[in-house]
Amino acid sequence: MEQTNSSFKQEKTQTKDWAYTLHHATRATHEDWLGRSISYTCIGIIILVVASMLWFITSKGIATFTQNHVNVWQFLSGTNWAPDQGKIGALPMIVGSFAVTFAAALVATPFAIGTAIFMTEIAPKRGRKFLQPVIELLVGIPSVVYGFIGLAVVVPFMRHLVGGSGFGIISATFVLFVMVLPTITTMTVDSLRAVPRFYKEASLALGATRWQTVxxxxxxxxxxxxxxxxxFGMARAFGEALAVQMVIGNAAIMPKNLVSPAATLTSQLTTGIGDTIDGTLPNNALWSLALILLLMSLFFNALVRVIAKRGQLSHER
Known part of the structure; x- marks a missing residue:
């Protein structure tokens, strides 16, 4: 009798254990399903938002060519920008945007690489602790502050140095140089620190100097x-609006040199979008400029992915 009771209690205990395990397994499965559902929902919302933005800007941007029957080549190659008169040549803004972007990247890259090398290979710990907050501070400064500094310092300096109004591509280049410098520097520091340590050790072991190793x-x-x-720095410079608008002069004409007033895609958008009526040619033309900006952003992102993929392949080899 006692043996029967003990076996009955043992079976009852095992049943409770199985029920407890099954309950927790069911609960874990439910939580896992709930977590995946929330994740997929958030991903779906993000995809929907991005797709909606792409569709909205694209539909607005091509209205110039579908509704107003403007030739695409004439829009991209025309040099006269007077939407109220039916002239919508976007080439001056395109040239201005690329000129400012490439000039800022060209000036900022040597400084960024030099700063990154100093922070990772030369500077002591105190130097790194000092430079890192300075770079982060430059990132956090609003664009309007850079614009005001450029308006109060860079423009008068250029006016005194080369004459003219002081507004132009060179002034915008100096402002964008300071703005993109932290981005390029920070990412370059991460890239240098990601280099395997044994590369440096092997080079030094073979008798190379520190500069040869670097x-x-x-x-x-x-x-x-x-x-x-x-x-990434070029993408930041290409899409900057407010700071560039304050120092470039906002003249929708073909720039003759680096000191002549010019305009970019973003500066023309910010100054003109509030003065147009939806559905008219001037408004559609501005949306076409926005479409060019979108395509350039996609191009920069695709270029980054291609470079990253080639970098992975080279490391694997």
């Missing part, structure tokens, strides 16, 4: 990451 080993290994940093 220039011929570390920089070459970090080249894909540095190129990615430069492209």
């Amino acid at each position: 220039s011929r080993v570390i920089l070459r290994a970090a080249t894909p990451g540095i190129l990615t940093a430069i492209i």
